[in-house]
Amino acid sequence: MISAEFLDQLARFNLVIQKRVTSNYIGARKSINIGHGLTFEDHKQYTPGDDYRRIDWHVYGRTDKLHIRRFEEERSLTIHIITDASASMKFEKKWDYASMLSVGFAYLTMRENEKFQFTTFAQDVQSFKPKRGRSHLAHMIDEMNSLKVDGESQFLKSMRQIKRTIGTRSLVILISDFLYPIEEIEAGLSLVEKNDVKVVMLLDKKEYDMSYRGEYKLKDSESRSILRTFISPRLSSQYKSRLDEHIGKVRKICMDTHSDFSLITTDKPIFDAFFEVLKDRRLG
Numbered sequence: 001m002i003s004a005e006f007l008d009q010l011a012r013f014n015l016v017i018q019k020r021v022t023s024n025y026i027g028a029r030k031s032i033n034i035g036h037g038l039t040f041e042d043h044k045q046y047t048p049g050d051d052y053r054r055i056d057w058h059v060y061g062r063t064d065k066l067h068i069r070r071f072e073e074e075r076s077l078t079i080h081i082i083t084d085a086s087a088s089m090k091f092e093k094k095w096d097y098a099s100m101l102s103v104g105f106a107y108l109t110m111r112e113n114e115k116f117q118f119t120t121f122a123q124d125v126q127s128f129k130p131k132r133g134r135s136h137l138a139h140m141i142d143e144m145n146s147l148k149v150d151g152e153s154q155f156l157k158s159m160r161q162i163k164r165t166i167g168t169r170s171l172v173i174l175i176s177d178f179l180y181p182i183e184e185i186e187a188g189l190s191l192v193e194k195n196d197v198k199v200v201m202l203l204d205k206k207e208y209d210m211s212y213r214g215e216y217k218l219k220d221s222e223s224r225s226i227l228r229t230f231i232s233p234r235l236s237s238q239y240k241s242r243l244d245e246h247i248g249k250v251r252k253i254c255m256d257t258h259s260d261f262s263l264i265t266t267d268k269p270i271f272d273a274f275f276e277v278l279k280d281r282r283l284g
Helices: 004-020 057-063 094-111 134-146 155-163 182-190 205-209 233-256 270-278
Strands: 039-045 067-072 078-084 115-121 125-127 171-176 196-203 214-219 226-231 260-265
Touching (some): 004 094, 004 270, 078 094, 078 155, 094 115, 094 134, 094 270, 115 134, 115 155, 155 182, 182 233, 196 205, 196 233, 196 270, 233 260, 260 270
Parallel strands (some): 078 115, 078 171, 196 260
Antiparallel strands (some): 039 067, 115 125
């Protein structure tokens, strides 16, 4: 649950992150698009079809050649916060942690007066219209606190649907445990690779370390199947090896699709996780 105490901590954290991340984070910036913005950039020689109203007659007086003024177009950035709400996210502390990450990124976006679109996915995709402001954040918190986390993740299907909601080049923050077929992850991330993508692979500390020993009845949270097994040190080691291999493949996909990858476990202090995800934040 997102509490008032957490929101108070976010307010204090915002002051810290302005000092440590500042110009690399979300906020006022110049786009690489040339348009009719307010910031003058340079001149270019007039060619037929250019807007004659942008001819700089002072330059013509000096050079006897027609040049037009070009401006940097400043565009509002929409931040897409996409969070896995499938049943596997209910394990231990994962959903609570994912909720705090999602709300934290939304809060930082709101503080920079940018729009954010909050989306959850499992078997279906649920998106909320991108908006600014505290009321939009409050609505998001209500949704996070009341959301039923359940169902099997349909990552590739979801990403195909989500792609249609992303217009111009955007910042996409994708939070999930990514415990599904590597082929789906690769195909899904390739759909949004033209954006500035931050992949947050979130695992609970217990499932990452596999600290369980002895006889257990394991239930798959998505398929509901049950497996009785004895978790020995050898089995635990094999599990950890396969998990590390999977994580390595996800990391490689992120490199190939120019996405930033962060592996976060739920024992990491939440504000350290924000710093890790945002440390290399760049735009343009």
